[in-house]
Amino acid sequence: MGPFVTLSVLVCQFLFFVCLLSLKGINGGWLNAHATFYGANQSPATLGGACGYDNTFHAGFGVNTAAVSGALFRGGEACGACYQLMCNYRADPKWCLRRAVITVTATNFCPPNNNGGWCDPPRQHFDMSMPAFFRIARQGNEGIVPVLYRRVSCTRRGGVRFTLRGQSNFNLVMISNVGGSGDIKAAWVRGSRARSWVPLHRNWGANWQSSFDLRNQKLSFKLTLVDGKTLEFFNVVPSTWMFGQTFSSRSQFS
Numbered sequence: 322m323g324p325f326v327t328l329s330v331l332v333c334q335f336l337f338f339v340c341l342l343s344l345k346g347i348n349g350g351w352l353n354a355h356a357t358f359y360g361a362n363q364s365p366a367t368l369g370g371a372c373g374y375d376n377t378f379h380a381g382f383g384v385n386t387a388a389v390s391g392a393l394f395r396g397g398e399a400c401g402a403c404y405q406l407m408c409n410y411r412a413d414p415k416w417c418l419r420r421a422v423i424t425v426t427a428t429n430f431c432p433p434n435n436n437g438g439w440c441d442p443p444r445q446h447f448d449m450s451m452p453a454f455f456r457i458a459r460q461g462n463e464g465i466v467p468v469l470y471r472r473v474s475c476t477r478r479g480g481v482r483f484t485l486r487g488q489s490n491f492n493l494v495m496i497s498n499v500g501g502s503g504d505i506k507a508a509w510v511r512g513s514r515a516r517s518w519v520p521l522h523r524n525w526g527a528n529w530q531s532s533f534d535l536r537n538q539k540l541s542f543k544l545t546l547v548d549g550k551t552l553e554f555f556n557v558v559p560s561t562w563m564f565g566q567t568f569s570s571r572s573q574f575s
Contacts, residue, residue, distance in 0.1 A: 351469040352443040357454060358454035359388065365526065370429030372400035372526035373495055375484075377428055379567070380496030380527075381477050383513035385453045388429030390446040398547065399427045400502040400527040401497065403475040406447060408457040409467040416462040423456045426503065433451070439465065480570035481489060483557060488536040489562055495527055495543075501574030502548040505529075507523060512538035513560065550574055 363499030365367060370388060374380040393399055405424050431440035431448040439446045447468065458466045477500040486497040490556035508529045509518035515538075521529035545551045557570040 330410070332413070333443050334490075335456060338371060349407065350471045351407075352445065352471065353409070353469050354406075354447060354468050355439055355465050356387075356408075356454065356458075356468045357439065357448040357465050358386070358449045358450055359449045372397065372428050372430075373528045374400075374428050374497060374526075375427075375495075375522045377499075380428070381479070381482065382426040382428060383424045384450050384458075385426040386428040386450050387545075388431040388432050388448040389427045389434060389455065390442070390444055392443050392445050393447075394430045395426065395527045397523060399432075399504050401475070402427045402502065402547075403473050404470050405473045405498070406457060406470045408450075409469050416459050416464075416466050418457055418459060421457045423453055425453050427511040431512065439443065445470075472502075474575075475500050477573060480573050481552075481554065482546070482567055482569045483540075484567040485555075485564055486528075487530070490532055492531045492533070492535055493524060494521065494531075496529060496530045496542075496544065497527060498569070499546070499574060501550055502546045503574075504547045505544055506547045506549075507545040510542045511542040513556070514538055518543055546574060 328344045377383065377386050389399060401436040403424055403426055405422060407422045410419045426449065431446055433441040440448070447470065451501060452558055461562070477498045479498060481496065482498045486493040486495065494510070496508065499505065508521040510521055510531055511518050512535045519531055519533060521531050525532040537560055539556045539560045540562065543551065550566060552572055554570045554572055558568045
């Protein structure tokens with residue numbers, strides 16, 4: 322092989338490498354999925370579903386929410402996670418809005434029907450609230466659109482919120498308005514009469530439980546997100562707390 326041919330091969334390899342870098346920068350980790358919408362006749366404030374958020378506004382998520390398929394839901398671990406979506410205009414120029422991008426929070430589970438449905442495993446699917454869906458798709462489309470999605474950091478207003486439910490020695494804590502990756506991997510609680518953190522166990526969705534009587538104590542919480550970040554929330558709940566109350570911390574994940 323002569324020097325000219327060798328040089329030509331090297332130039333081609335370099336240009337191919339530059340092209341790959343450009344494509345990577347453009348795509349930015351985007352993955353393929355599909356999207357529909359649900360709740361056309363429901364208030365978007367009540368679409369908390371399988372994550373247990375009674376009201377998506379009170380939880381800090383607004384109307385930009387979605388139920389996700391099992392491949393994304395991960396048994397409830399994805400509750401509170403944020404995804405950036407864009408309609409795949411190249412795949413469906415008729416119904417996709419070009420360059421429209423929206424960030425949604427996973428607040429519900431889209432169950433499989435085991436008959437080739439869009440939420441059947443291993444499909445990655447977003448069943449979005451109607452207002453969110455029509456931010457990326459054209460009005461008049463009542464069906465399904467191809468989308469590109471990627472995980473993004475959640476930006477929240479105010480601190481992490483803790484809603485207390487249960488009775489006597491059964492405590493259920495609904496944790497919401499979580500920033501950062503948004504999805505909680507592990508949680509702990511500590512009463513003011515205790516010296517150590519007590520692990521909480523995921524009951525369902527964003528609800529975590531303990532079997533200790535924590536009444537008449539100030540409560541502190543510690544959370545670790547799926548990305549490994551950990552924060553401690555000291556004395557965020559006063560000793561006069563009652564079941565049904567929500568308390569907002571001053572701290573937030575970034």
